[in-house]
Amino acid sequence: MRVVTNHRLARRNRQLAQYSFFASFLVPLGGLLLLNQQTAQPSSANVLVSVVLPFMVLPVAYGVMIFAIRLSNLWVRQPRPEAAIEAGVKGLSNKSVLYNYYFFPARHVIFSPQGVFAIVTRFQDGTFAVEGERWSTRKSPFQRLVSLLRLDMIGDPSADAQRAAAHVGKLLADIAPDVPVQPLVVFVDPRVQLTVTNPTVPVLHANPKMGLNLRDYLRDVTKEKRPTLSQEQIEQFEAAHLPG
Numbered sequence: 001m002r003v004v005t006n007h008r009l010a011r012r013n014r015q016l017a018q019y020s021f022f023a024s025f026l027v028p029l030g031g032l033l034l035l036n037q038q039t040a041q042p043s044s045a046n047v048l049v050s051v052v053l054p055f056m057v058l059p060v061a062y063g064v065m066i067f068a069i070r071l072s073n074l075w076v077r078q079p080r081p082e083a084a085i086e087a088g089v090k091g092l093s094n095k096s097v098l099y100n101y102y103f104f105p106a107r108h109v110i111f112s113p114q115g116v117f118a119i120v121t122r123f124q125d126g127t128f129a130v131e132g133e134r135w136s137t138r139k140s141p142f143q144r145l146v147s148l149l150r151l152d153m154i155g156d157p158s159a160d161a162q163r164a165a166a167h168v169g170k171l172l173a174d175i176a177p178d179v180p181v182q183p184l185v186v187f188v189d190p191r192v193q194l195t196v197t198n199p200t201v202p203v204l205h206a207n208p209k210m211g212l213n214l215r216d217y218l219r220d221v222t223k224e225k226r227p228t229l230s231q232e233q234i235e236q237f238e239a240a241h242l243p244g
Contacts, residue, residue: 020068
Protein backbone atom coordinates (compact mmCIF):
# COMPACT_ATOMS: atom_id res chain seq x y z
CA MET A 1 0.00 0.00 0.00
CA ARG A 2 1.19 3.47 -0.83
CA VAL A 3 0.77 6.00 1.99
CA VAL A 4 0.51 9.75 1.37
CA THR A 5 0.50 11.81 4.58
CA ASN A 6 0.33 15.57 5.06
CA HIS A 7 3.33 15.63 7.38
CA ARG A 8 3.63 19.41 7.25
CA LEU A 9 0.11 19.88 8.61
CA ALA A 10 0.58 17.20 11.29
CA ARG A 11 3.90 18.68 12.42
CA ARG A 12 2.53 22.23 12.49
CA ASN A 13 -0.51 21.23 14.56
CA ARG A 14 1.61 19.25 17.02
CA GLN A 15 3.79 22.29 17.56
CA LEU A 16 0.75 24.52 17.89
CA ALA A 17 -0.67 22.18 20.53
CA GLN A 18 2.57 22.40 22.52
CA TYR A 19 2.76 26.19 22.25
CA SER A 20 -0.89 26.54 23.25
CA PHE A 21 -0.37 24.29 26.27
CA PHE A 22 2.45 26.48 27.58
CA ALA A 23 0.52 29.65 26.73
CA SER A 24 -2.40 28.46 28.86
CA PHE A 25 -0.06 28.70 31.89
CA LEU A 26 1.77 31.84 30.82
CA VAL A 27 -1.38 33.93 30.29
CA PRO A 28 -2.61 33.78 33.93
CA LEU A 29 0.97 34.10 35.20
CA GLY A 30 1.50 37.23 33.11
CA GLY A 31 -1.82 38.63 34.30
CA LEU A 32 -0.85 37.99 37.93
CA LEU A 33 2.50 39.76 37.50
CA LEU A 34 0.81 42.72 35.82
CA LEU A 35 -1.81 42.88 38.54
CA ASN A 36 0.87 42.92 41.26
CA GLN A 37 2.71 45.68 39.45
CA GLN A 38 -0.45 47.74 39.19
CA THR A 39 -1.32 47.39 42.88
CA ALA A 40 2.21 48.40 43.84
CA GLN A 41 1.62 51.77 42.15
CA PRO A 42 -2.00 52.67 42.96
CA SER A 43 -3.82 55.14 40.75
CA SER A 44 -7.31 55.50 39.33
CA ALA A 45 -6.21 53.86 36.06
CA ASN A 46 -4.46 51.05 37.93
CA VAL A 47 -7.53 50.41 40.05
CA LEU A 48 -9.60 50.05 36.88
CA VAL A 49 -7.06 47.58 35.48
CA SER A 50 -7.01 45.61 38.71
CA VAL A 51 -10.78 45.21 38.50
CA VAL A 52 -11.03 44.47 34.76
CA LEU A 53 -7.89 42.36 34.30
CA PRO A 54 -8.98 39.28 36.31
CA PHE A 55 -12.20 39.04 34.29
CA MET A 56 -10.19 39.15 31.05
CA VAL A 57 -7.30 36.85 31.93
CA LEU A 58 -9.26 33.85 33.16
CA PRO A 59 -11.53 33.48 30.09
CA VAL A 60 -8.54 33.94 27.76
CA ALA A 61 -6.49 31.34 29.67
CA TYR A 62 -9.43 28.93 29.68
CA GLY A 63 -9.98 29.39 25.95
CA VAL A 64 -6.30 28.76 25.21
CA MET A 65 -6.32 25.64 27.39
CA ILE A 66 -9.43 24.27 25.62
CA PHE A 67 -7.73 24.92 22.29
CA ALA A 68 -4.54 23.15 23.46
CA ILE A 69 -6.43 20.09 24.77
CA ARG A 70 -8.43 19.82 21.57
CA LEU A 71 -5.30 19.98 19.39
CA SER A 72 -3.46 17.53 21.65
CA ASN A 73 -6.27 14.99 21.38
CA LEU A 74 -6.22 15.19 17.60
CA TRP A 75 -2.52 15.59 16.84
CA VAL A 76 -0.41 14.48 19.82
CA ARG A 77 -2.31 11.72 21.59
CA GLN A 78 -1.09 8.17 21.01
CA PRO A 79 -1.65 5.96 19.13
CA ARG A 80 -1.52 8.22 16.11
CA PRO A 81 -4.47 7.49 13.77
CA GLU A 82 -2.40 7.50 10.59
CA ALA A 83 0.06 4.99 12.07
CA ALA A 84 -2.72 2.80 13.50
CA ILE A 85 -4.60 2.67 10.20
CA GLU A 86 -1.45 1.97 8.21
CA ALA A 87 -0.53 -0.89 10.55
CA GLY A 88 -4.11 -2.14 10.50
CA VAL A 89 -4.27 -2.50 6.72
CA LYS A 90 -0.74 -3.83 6.30
CA GLY A 91 -0.76 -6.46 3.59
CA LEU A 92 -3.50 -4.77 1.56
CA SER A 93 -2.97 -4.74 -2.20
CA ASN A 94 -0.05 -2.64 -3.45
CA LYS A 95 -2.58 -1.00 -5.77
CA SER A 96 -4.12 0.67 -2.70
CA VAL A 97 -3.45 4.22 -1.50
CA LEU A 98 -4.00 5.69 1.97
CA TYR A 99 -4.27 9.48 2.19
CA ASN A 100 -3.90 11.14 5.61
CA TYR A 101 -4.98 14.71 6.42
CA TYR A 102 -5.64 16.06 2.94
CA PHE A 103 -9.40 15.90 2.36
CA PHE A 104 -11.09 17.22 5.51
CA PRO A 105 -13.57 16.38 6.96
CA ALA A 106 -12.37 12.99 5.67
CA ARG A 107 -9.19 12.77 7.73
CA HIS A 108 -8.22 9.47 6.09
CA VAL A 109 -9.16 8.15 2.65
CA ILE A 110 -8.40 4.76 1.10
CA PHE A 111 -8.51 3.99 -2.61
CA SER A 112 -8.21 0.25 -3.10
CA PRO A 113 -9.38 -2.61 -5.34
CA GLN A 114 -12.05 -3.18 -2.66
CA GLY A 115 -13.53 0.30 -3.15
CA VAL A 116 -13.21 3.88 -1.94
CA PHE A 117 -13.43 4.55 1.80
CA ALA A 118 -13.68 7.78 3.81
CA ILE A 119 -12.56 7.24 7.41
CA VAL A 120 -13.16 9.23 10.55
CA THR A 121 -11.34 8.08 13.66
CA ARG A 122 -12.00 8.18 17.38
CA PHE A 123 -9.26 8.12 20.02
CA GLN A 124 -11.51 7.36 23.01
CA ASP A 125 -10.70 4.38 25.25
CA GLY A 126 -14.03 3.94 27.06
CA THR A 127 -17.05 1.69 26.56
CA PHE A 128 -19.48 2.59 23.78
CA ALA A 129 -22.49 1.09 22.08
CA VAL A 130 -24.04 1.89 18.72
CA GLU A 131 -27.39 0.66 17.44
CA GLY A 132 -28.22 1.93 13.99
CA GLU A 133 -27.19 5.57 14.17
CA ARG A 134 -27.64 5.95 17.92
CA TRP A 135 -24.49 6.10 20.05
CA SER A 136 -24.42 5.71 23.81
CA THR A 137 -21.99 5.17 26.66
CA ARG A 138 -22.25 4.17 30.29
CA LYS A 139 -20.30 6.44 32.60
CA SER A 140 -20.54 7.43 36.21
CA PRO A 141 -20.97 11.14 37.04
CA PHE A 142 -17.25 11.30 37.89
CA GLN A 143 -16.28 9.69 34.57
CA ARG A 144 -18.49 12.15 32.71
CA LEU A 145 -16.76 15.01 34.49
CA VAL A 146 -13.35 13.61 33.53
CA SER A 147 -14.51 13.26 29.91
CA LEU A 148 -15.65 16.85 29.94
CA LEU A 149 -12.29 18.04 31.25
CA ARG A 150 -10.40 15.90 28.72
CA LEU A 151 -12.71 16.98 25.88
CA ASP A 152 -13.06 13.36 24.79
CA MET A 153 -16.80 13.28 24.21
CA ILE A 154 -17.48 10.97 21.31
CA GLY A 155 -19.99 13.11 19.46
CA ASP A 156 -21.77 11.47 16.50
CA PRO A 157 -19.19 9.38 14.62
CA SER A 158 -21.73 7.99 12.14
CA ALA A 159 -22.86 11.44 11.01
CA ASP A 160 -19.24 12.63 10.81
CA ALA A 161 -18.32 9.65 8.63
CA GLN A 162 -21.26 10.26 6.31
CA ARG A 163 -20.25 13.92 5.90
CA ALA A 164 -16.69 12.82 5.15
CA ALA A 165 -17.87 10.35 2.51
CA ALA A 166 -20.11 12.97 0.91
CA HIS A 167 -17.15 15.36 0.67
CA VAL A 168 -14.91 12.76 -0.99
CA GLY A 169 -17.78 11.94 -3.35
CA LYS A 170 -17.89 15.58 -4.46
CA LEU A 171 -14.14 15.53 -5.10
CA LEU A 172 -14.60 12.43 -7.26
CA ALA A 173 -17.64 13.73 -9.12
CA ASP A 174 -15.73 14.84 -12.22
CA ILE A 175 -13.46 11.78 -12.31
CA ALA A 176 -15.54 8.80 -11.20
CA PRO A 177 -19.15 9.85 -10.53
CA ASP A 178 -20.36 6.24 -10.43
CA VAL A 179 -17.93 5.08 -7.74
CA PRO A 180 -19.58 5.13 -4.29
CA VAL A 181 -17.65 6.28 -1.23
CA GLN A 182 -18.10 4.08 1.84
CA PRO A 183 -18.00 5.90 5.21
CA LEU A 184 -16.17 4.13 8.04
CA VAL A 185 -15.71 4.84 11.75
CA VAL A 186 -12.41 3.50 13.07
CA PHE A 187 -11.32 3.43 16.74
CA VAL A 188 -7.55 3.54 17.11
CA ASP A 189 -7.13 2.88 20.85
CA PRO A 190 -7.05 -0.90 21.53
CA ARG A 191 -8.51 -0.34 25.02
CA VAL A 192 -11.90 0.77 23.69
CA GLN A 193 -14.84 -1.60 24.17
CA LEU A 194 -17.53 -1.55 21.49
CA THR A 195 -20.99 -3.07 21.22
CA VAL A 196 -22.18 -2.77 17.63
CA THR A 197 -25.73 -3.59 16.52
CA ASN A 198 -26.84 -3.06 12.91
CA PRO A 199 -24.82 0.14 12.42
CA THR A 200 -25.70 2.40 9.50
CA VAL A 201 -21.96 3.07 9.14
CA PRO A 202 -19.43 0.26 9.74
CA VAL A 203 -17.71 0.67 13.11
CA LEU A 204 -14.28 -0.94 13.27
CA HIS A 205 -11.06 -1.27 15.22
CA ALA A 206 -7.76 -0.26 13.65
CA ASN A 207 -5.98 -3.04 15.55
CA PRO A 208 -6.15 -6.21 13.38
CA LYS A 209 -5.98 -8.42 16.49
CA MET A 210 -9.41 -7.27 17.62
CA GLY A 211 -12.81 -8.28 16.32
CA LEU A 212 -14.56 -6.03 13.80
CA ASN A 213 -11.25 -4.71 12.53
CA LEU A 214 -10.49 -2.70 9.42
CA ARG A 215 -8.31 -5.31 7.75
CA ASP A 216 -10.93 -8.06 7.97
CA TYR A 217 -13.64 -5.69 6.79
CA LEU A 218 -11.69 -4.78 3.65
CA ARG A 219 -11.00 -8.42 2.94
CA ASP A 220 -14.69 -9.30 3.30
CA VAL A 221 -15.94 -6.56 0.97
CA THR A 222 -13.68 -7.93 -1.76
CA LYS A 223 -16.40 -10.51 -2.38
CA GLU A 224 -18.89 -7.74 -3.18
CA LYS A 225 -16.82 -6.51 -6.16
CA ARG A 226 -17.65 -2.86 -5.57
CA PRO A 227 -16.88 -0.25 -8.24
CA THR A 228 -13.52 1.39 -7.62
CA LEU A 229 -10.96 3.68 -9.25
CA SER A 230 -8.55 2.70 -11.97
CA GLN A 231 -4.91 3.69 -11.67
CA GLU A 232 -5.47 6.38 -14.28
CA GLN A 233 -8.37 7.83 -12.27
CA ILE A 234 -6.24 7.84 -9.11
CA GLU A 235 -3.57 9.80 -10.95
CA GLN A 236 -6.18 12.26 -12.20
CA PHE A 237 -7.53 12.69 -8.68
CA GLU A 238 -4.08 13.33 -7.23
CA ALA A 239 -3.25 15.83 -9.97
CA ALA A 240 -6.48 17.71 -9.25
CA HIS A 241 -6.57 17.62 -5.44
CA LEU A 242 -3.13 16.99 -3.96
CA PRO A 243 -0.86 20.03 -3.47
CA GLY A 244 2.21 20.07 -5.68
